Amino acid sequence: MSCDFVSLALSGVQHLKPYQPGKSIEELERELGISNSLKLASNENPLGPSPLAVEVLKSELNTLSYYPDGNGFALKKALANKLGVTEASITLGNGSNEILELVARTFLAPGRDVIFSEHAFAVYPIVAQAVGANARISTANPAGHAMPYGHDLTAMQALINDNTRVIFVANPNNPTGTWLRLDELEKFIQSVPKNIIIVIDEAYFEYVEEDEYPDVLQWVSRYPNLIVTRTFSKIYGLAGLRIGYSVSNPELADLLNRVRQPFNTNSLAQAGAIAALTDNDHVSSSVKMNREGLAQLQSGFIGMGLSWIPSVANFICVNLNQPGLPVYQKLLHEGVIVRPVSNYGLPDYLRITVGSAEQNERVIYALNKVLCK
């Protein structure tokens, strides 16, 4: 006898579409029987993991029979020192995605509203829908704006009502790479009622070099409804370890802590993250490679007569002036994996992670080839 299990699931889960990760190199090569392919689809660091982290992980392997430190004491201490915040304000997550989910499970439910922008990170709607919250999606900046398709904070503010509990703001945003200036973001935060949690998702914080990019951690004591999330997945090159964190008012951190699993971050991740935090060379080389790579990709786009969404992160969305999915498919046959973003409401764009000089050259060459066919 079979059972309609879907009808047994929570109503939010019944209609949930799972997050689609970038295609892996192994998957592509298995499907097409090719080798030597290149993945620039998940905003991974082309320099690889921090070498200091890799070194520490080797010695850490012998401790795997023990449970990790459930409170992540040493990593919180290292983060507190580095960031100039208290340990009590830090929450560790299995990637910063887990923190986003903890926020949803702590503050959202049916009858409660969450606000985020069109073209924003795909995890916001997933964590909101899974707990049955009502998503209110604000319109983004228009195409002709200086930050095309980026967050329109005025539009987000206009969606606030008595049911609003959480607002997700990505700065910079993925997949657009657009960002919010200090003055506009602070004005927005001041305009939001203090009983609404504002999550500032800073997954790409370390890449941003703009003078007017805000130092939001300084605001956490001033605005107790802020939760700032960051990750070791991007610039530190530790996406496979799954480790991220948030900084917030200690009362909010305490609430997130009640919801999380007791051993949500593993011992290798904690040790690797501590070492990566000290690896200033790896971070500065990554920033430099990214800056040069963005310029290289842009000049490649100019050569093809293509425009792009200006990005301060380690990826860039190029406008193909035609549907992106078929171009994505053709690039796969060239052994190059990028990210279609039609599911983000950007059907004519492809998101390309900034790679090494050689990798950028290869993706431009391949794009040129498939567009000329």
Ligand SMILES: *Cc1c(COP(=O)(O)O)cnc(C)c1O
């Ligand atoms: C990559 C990314 C994250 C972080 O992912 P984790 O690997 O779970 O830390 C969070 N937010 C945005 C906008 C991202 O692009």
